[in-house]
Amino acid sequence: MSETTLNKATTRRAEGSPRRLSGRHAPRLDRDQRKLLIAAGFIAPALIMYAAFVLVPLGMSLFYSTLRWDGIGRWRFVGLRNYLIVLTDPDLLQVIGNAFNLILYFTLIPIALGLAVATVIRGHMAGPFGTVTRTVLFLPQVIPLVAAGIAWSWMFASTGLVNQMLTAVGLGSLARGWLGDFTFALPAVGMIGAWVLLGLCTMLLVTGIAKIDGSIYEAAELDGANKWQELIYITIPALRQEIGVCVTITVIAALASFDIVYIATAGGPGISTMVPGLEIYRLAFAHRQVGLASALAIVLMLLVLLCVLPIQWFARPKR
Structure with missing residues (x-):
């Protein structure tokens, strides 16, 4: 086998090995990434509850404050008029x-x-x-x-x-x-x-x-x-x-x-x-x-x- 043929075969094996290795082994997370995921898992339930019972109602209140609405019928957008009434x-x-x-x-x-x-x-x-x-x-x-x-x-x-x-x-x-x-x-x-x-x-x-x-x-x-x-x-x-x-x-x-x-x-x-x-x-x-x-x-x-x-x-x- 000629030297040129050996070099091509070696190159193909070298190029193919990363693809085979990546297919067999999933990339591992380092220590800091694992800690971050664990912390996110602990924080997520509290964050979801906080968003559901604080942030979402706060956003709804901000939206309602720009409306003229009786809570049942159709609403009408009035901008900052309600705030003007509160302050005057x-x-x-x-x-x-x-x-x-x-x-x-x-x-x-x-x-x-x-x-x-x-x-x-x-x-x-x-x-x-x-x-x-x-x-x-x-x-x-x-x-x-x-x-x-x-x-x-x-x-x-x-x-x-x-x-x-x-x-x-x-x-x-x-x-x-x-x-x-x-x-x-x-x-x-x-x-x-x-x-x-x-x-x-x-x-x-x-x-x-x-x-x-x-x-x-x-x-x-x-x-x-x-x-x-x-x-x-x-x-x-x-x-x-x-x-x-x-x-x-x-x-x-x-x-x-x-x-x-x-x-x-x-x-x-x-x-x-x-x-x-x-x-x-x-x-x-x-x-x-x-x-x-x-x-x-x-x-x-x-x-x-x-x-x-x-x-x-x-x-x-x-x-």
Whole structure:
């Protein structure tokens, strides 16, 4: 056999071997690719559920907010007109303002009282006093909000416990139907929300204060610091993240409040306690203005983001 023939045969075998090899053995994935596939397998179910129950409804709400539709008949595209109504209608602006007023009660009162309680029981958290205190304060968080709203509605009634206590201490002139008063109905609802959120804020702050090294307080006491200075210069800076979580939760609870207001006042008297969540429900199901209700819902979502994102930035640990 000539040298030329041998070279051609060798070349053909060399060219054919990759095709035969690739036909017999599938390409193997490297380690990083296998990890990526495994991670995708774990993430996929949660991502599908998130898309089905969050992203798709959000997209539908965005679409509905550009329509004039009663939810049953034919719809008509109106563009951004619903958003213009939300941002210019005096009643809807008052509804949004009511939600921001509730932040004062839902946020400031629970965090201030929770911080005070956490500071008081700081040295007794391991004993029975700390256990009983935490249990009693956390009970409102366990009680269903509907039950809490009903109970407080009875207490704020004209013949309820609040007015009876005022009368007993000689302040009967201040007694009134709190939830039916145009001036005091919203503060009364705010107090209900503050009572509900107090336990959660207290537990978060107690957990955070337990992580502070006790030697820091001992050193401050040796330097002559009083309790107020310890609170301002040690406790509050150390609880930066916990306070941020409390503010985030309570602000969202105030802006997205529904059940307590619905049970206690149903938005009355007038619209003095009407909040966006309840107004969205009323517009969509009572007045059948699905487009306007969707636009208000989108505006509420944006307001929540505008309030929460700066809080998260402020509360993140500094490097």
